[in-house]
Amino acid sequence: MIQAVSFGLLDSLNALLIGVIVALGVMLPRNAAYRRIVTLLILGDWFGVFLLSVITMVVFDGLGDLVQKALDSPVFGILLIATGVLTLVGTVRSNGSGDSPLVRRILAPLQAPSAKTVLVGFILGLAQSATSIPFFTGLAFLSAGDYHAAIRYVGLVVYASLALSLPTLSAVFVGLVRAYPYSVFGRAFEWMRNNRELVVKLAGYIVAVALTAFGIVALV
Template sequence: MFQAVSFGLLDSLNALLIGVIVALGVMLPRNAAYRRIVTLLVAGDWFGVFVLSLVTMLVFDGLGDLVQRALESPVFGILLIATGVLTFLLTLRSSGDGDSPLVRRILEPLQAPSAKTVLVGFILGAVQSATSVPFFTGLAYLSAGDYHVAVRYVGLVVYASLALSLPTVSAVFVGMVRAYPYSAFGRAFEWMRERQELMVKLAGYIVAVALTLFGAVALL
């Protein structure tokens, strides 16, 4: 269970969703419905992560002992280390620019709370998780663990919530900044905004180091 929780938390380092939340906090007018927009966005993202995790768990359970053998194979540890190294190199070479054309395009339908807000969140959650090695690795550990079937599938609710923990904290933090722009929250936000590239890259480095360490432990 520890491994599943750990990889779920790693998956919460979702730079794209956090970047969208921060951009909304900065760009939306003071009188805009920030709380409703972000609540719908995060809820949609959570649902996207949950649906993908449910489908993935059904597939992993159908594979049976093959998942357990894969986790116990040295190849699994090597793949984690290789992914960690690749993530490190990609982070090193990336610009870390949160104000990307992709973020600006995502922001277009998020100017007011609507069904589109939930849909955008759903797509972001599903796509981000589908391209996340920690997401699938955590589910593999959860599937291969000696847990009752009810525990595994109810646990998906917790797993999806873990994957959205950091974006949720970010949304609350940005909301505090909008409400109290001259408070300690506002000063901290301004400090991080001035170091946007550093913040984005730091998230990438944390994932890279964690994957490498988990891979090394798996080889022991």
């Protein structure tokens, strides 16, 4: 269970969703419905993550002992280390601007709260999870654990929430900045904006080091 929680928290370092939330906080006018927009966005993202986690758990449960054998195999540790190294290389080579054309396209339908807001979040949740090694690794540990089926599937609610923990905290932080721009939150946000590359790269480094460390532990 600890492994599943660890990988769930690691999956919460969702740079794309956090970047969208921060961009909304900067771009939306002061009188805009920021709270409703971000709440619907995160809710949609949560449903995307939860749906994929349920599908993945059904598949993993159907594989039976193969999941545990894969986790016990040295190939699993090597895969984690390779992913960590690739993440590190990608982080070093990225410009860390966080202002990509993709983010700008995502922001277009998020100017007001609507069904599109939930849909965008849902698509982001599916896309982020489907391309996340920590997401699938955490579910593999949860599936291979000696837990009752009810506990595993109810636990997916917590797992999806863990995967959205950091974006949710980011949304609250940005909301406080918008409400109190001259507070300590506002000063911290201004520092992060002035050091955007450092902040983005730091998140990448954390994921890279954690994946590599988990891989080494799996091999020992």
